[in-house]
Amino acid sequence: MTDQAPAVLVSGVSKIFNDGTPKRVEALVGVDLRVERGEFVSLIGPSGCGKSTLLRLIANLLEPTSGDIAVNGKSASQSRLEQDYGMAFQQSGLFDWRTVAKNIELPLELKGWDKAKRAERAREMLELVKLPEFADLYPWQLSGGMQQRIAIARALAAHPQLLLMDEPFGALDEMTREYMQGELLRICAETKTTVVFVTHSIPEAVYLSNRVVVMSPRPGRITKVIDVNLSGERTEDTRNADDFFHGITAVREGLRGTHADHANAGAVRGVEDR
Amino acid sequence: MTLRRTAYRTAMFVVALAGVAALWEFYKWVGPDDGGKVFGVAILPRANDTAMPHVWSMLSRYGKPELRGSDTKIWEVVLSGAWYSFRLSLVGFVLGGSIGVGLAIVMARFRIFERGLLPYLVLSQTVPLIALAPLVVAWGGKLEIGPFTWPRWLSASVLGAFLAFFPVSVGTLRGLSSAPTAALELMQSYAASWRQTLVRLRFPAAVPFMVPAFKLGATGAVIGVVVAEISTGLKGGIGRLIIEYAREATADPAKVFTAVFGAAALGLAMAGLVAAMDVLLMRNRPKEITA
Numbered sequence: 001m002t003d004q005a006p007a008v009l010v011s012g013v014s015k016i017f018n019d020g021t022p023k024r025v026e027a028l029v030g031v032d033l034r035v036e037r038g039e040f041v042s043l044i045g046p047s048g049c050g051k052s053t054l055l056r057l058i059a060n061l062l063e064p065t066s067g068d069i070a071v072n073g074k075s076a077s078q079s080r081l082e083q084d085y086g087m088a089f090q091q092s093g094l095f096d097w098r099t100v101a102k103n104i105e106l107p108l109e110l111k112g113w114d115k116a117k118r119a120e121r122a123r124e125m126l127e128l129v130k131l132p133e134f135a136d137l138y139p140w141q142l143s144g145g146m147q148q149r150i151a152i153a154r155a156l157a158a159h160p161q162l163l164l165m166d167e168p169f170g171a172l173d174e175m176t177r178e179y180m181q182g183e184l185l186r187i188c189a190e191t192k193t194t195v196v197f198v199t200h201s202i203p204e205a206v207y208l209s210n211r212v213v214v215m216s217p218r219p220g221r222i223t224k225v226i227d228v229n230l231s232g233e234r235t236e237d238t239r240n241a242d243d244f245f246h247g248i249t250a251v252r253e254g255l256r257g258t259h260a261d262h263a264n265a266g267a268v269r270g271v272e273d274r
Numbered sequence: 275m276t277l278r279r280t281a282y283r284t285a286m287f288v289v290a291l292a293g294v295a296a297l298w299e300f301y302k303w304v305g306p307d308d309g310g311k312v313f314g315v316a317i318l319p320r321a322n323d324t325a326m327p328h329v330w331s332m333l334s335r336y337g338k339p340e341l342r343g344s345d346t347k348i349w350e351v352v353l354s355g356a357w358y359s360f361r362l363s364l365v366g367f368v369l370g371g372s373i374g375v376g377l378a379i380v381m382a383r384f385r386i387f388e389r390g391l392l393p394y395l396v397l398s399q400t401v402p403l404i405a406l407a408p409l410v411v412a413w414g415g416k417l418e419i420g421p422f423t424w425p426r427w428l429s430a431s432v433l434g435a436f437l438a439f440f441p442v443s444v445g446t447l448r449g450l451s452s453a454p455t456a457a458l459e460l461m462q463s464y465a466a467s468w469r470q471t472l473v474r475l476r477f478p479a480a481v482p483f484m485v486p487a488f489k490l491g492a493t494g495a496v497i498g499v500v501v502a503e504i505s506t507g508l509k510g511g512i513g514r515l516i517i518e519y520a521r522e523a524t525a526d527p528a529k530v531f532t533a534v535f536g537a538a539a540l541g542l543a544m545a546g547l548v549a550a551m552d553v554l555l556m557r558n559r560p561k562e563i564t565a
Contacts, residue, residue: 061459080465087463093456096559097478106474110464140560 005073007162007194008035008058013067015053015220026219027053031067033213033222035196037161040188042197042205042212044251050220051198052166058196059087059164072161083111085162086155090170092147094139094154101126101135104154111158125153128187145176149183156191163188163195169204178239181207185234202255206247207234214254224254295329302326327528332535335528348529352515352536359499359511360540362427366434367495367544371488373435374442381443382450382476383468399440403498407433407505430502430511437494445487449480482559485552492544500537512537 010033017025028050035041043051056062057069060080071079079085086107094103101122108118126132129149139147148168155163169177181204188195199205205212206228214224228247230238238244302321310318319325336349377395381388410432414424453475461471503513512533519530 056459059463061462080463083464085463087460089456089460091454091456093454093460095457095475095478097481107464109474110461110466110470138558138560 006034007037009070011068013064016065029219029221037194040195040209042209044205045215048217049215051215055198086160088151088155088165088168090167092151099136100150104157107158125157129153163193165197202251212251226250324527332528332531335532352532355512355515356536356540362431363434363495363499366431367438367492370435370438371442374439375446377443378446381447403501404505407502411506430499433502434495434498437498438491441487441490445483449483450476453479481555489545489548492548493541496541496544
């Protein structure tokens with residue numbers, strides 16, 4: 001039964017770039033990860049730890065050098081072909097020449113949906129991200145935060161069960177970022193979507209996630225998995241709650257551990273402490 | 275806003291034209307009538323009325339008959355010649371544009387073609403057009419496919435296409451490769467086929483690169499057609515008028531300039547056509563300063 005299968009199952013995966021050349025890089029070595037359905041999992045770590053590579057492997061944009069990846073009980077490539085997941089990047093990646101609504105319709109168009117059905121779904125998605133009045137504008141007429149919400153709407157347009165996000169809020173200012181985090185949690189709760197989220201912000205990972213996966217570089221690997229599970233519904237008060245700070249401390253210590261070789265490194269480079 | 279910019283540009287164009295005319299007249303005024311020699315080498319052009327007629331005599335020539343005693347005014351002859359060449363250039367432009375875009379697609383699709391083909395495309399542009407023109411006419415004359423016989427004018431269009439396709443293929447190739455990695459990954463994540471990616475992403479992303487390429491191609495087509503008319507002696511076009519009138523340069527020096535300006539206007543008309551396409555295609559894009 002594929003319904004019982006975990007959303008993502010990564011077993012013994014390694015990814016080596018430029019193998020057999022002097023530029024050989026071990027991006028990932030021996031990675032195991034299991035993400036249950038409905039879970040929100042963040043991947044965090046300093047630059048070069050392979051967190052984006054891991055996300056791209058799950059998305060089947062890259063092939064692993066060794067090991068297996070299953071998404072919803074199917075092979076990663078099968079899942080990609082069936083568009084089982086939606087994806088959002090740091091750059092919203094909206095097409096300048098398409099209106100907001102047409103951007104959201106893009107994945108549906110590629111799936112061969114008819115026009116009326118596409119338009120209806122685009123309207124629904126715009127309601128979901130609370131931007132219904134912007135359907136006929138062009139992306140460059142919107143603010144960065146709005147563009148990112150449209151990108152999320154596009155990623156979710158085909159109602160995928162899995163959402164893969166690569167630092168989607170990395171280019172936003174702090175205020176917009178916190179607002180977007182709340183919105184993302186609301187949207188995922190409404191749509192019951194599983195999320196794998198790459199970030200290098202510790203508070204962001206703790207605020208959003210059920211589990212935070214801590215990674216370290218050279219070679220890229222998972223060093224620790226921290227259960228966060230902040231109690232109850234997340235509100236602005238959550239950011240001042242003890243649980244939240246405990247979570248942050250735990251993740252920070254996890255990251256420190258990965259840098260035992262950098263004896264005098266006070267803060268972990270490439271990871272925001274805000 | 276846009277209207278004001280258009281008005282400003284038009285005004286600048288007129289000012290620039292007036293500037294060139296003023297410079298011309300200024301040199302006529304100060305320059306030596308029989309040219310100037312520096313250390314025995316003729317460097318300064320002659321400023322006499324035969325070599326450099328006054329601007330006003332060139333302009334007034336348009337209103338006079340083409341030949342002494344004939345009823346047709348010269349502006350009518352130049353206009354119909356320009357119109358004829360314009361149509362040939364348009365055929366050459368469409369032909370060259372299609373070939374250019376086609377080559378760009380093939381090169382973007384298969385890297386091996388880009389490596390193998392591009393050097394030859396560059397090489398093709400070093401072949402002198404004048405040498406090529408009689409060959410194309412000769413080959414075309416022998417071509418007969420069923421009821422289709424090669425009309426003489428088609429050779430001129432083909433030579434126009436020969437100059438037009440190169441900038442189009444290079445510019446389009448650059449444009450097709452300009453789609454950002456994130457957008458390509460996105461299309462890949464949708465399991466989009468190469469064709470879907472081409473139509474929905476690569477082509478729209480290429481438009482800002484294709485417009486200047488097509489502008490170069492359009493003027494290239496005009497040059498190709500005019501040169502082909504001159505070197506193959508094709509009648510009816512502006513190129514033919516230029517050599518005919520040049521023969522009368524001693525007796526009627528202003529005459530040849532009427533045809534030269536006609537050719538320049540023809541190039542502008544073609545470039546204007548592409549500019550109109552640009553406005554149409556880019557109307558919904560972010561308004562940024564174009565380099």
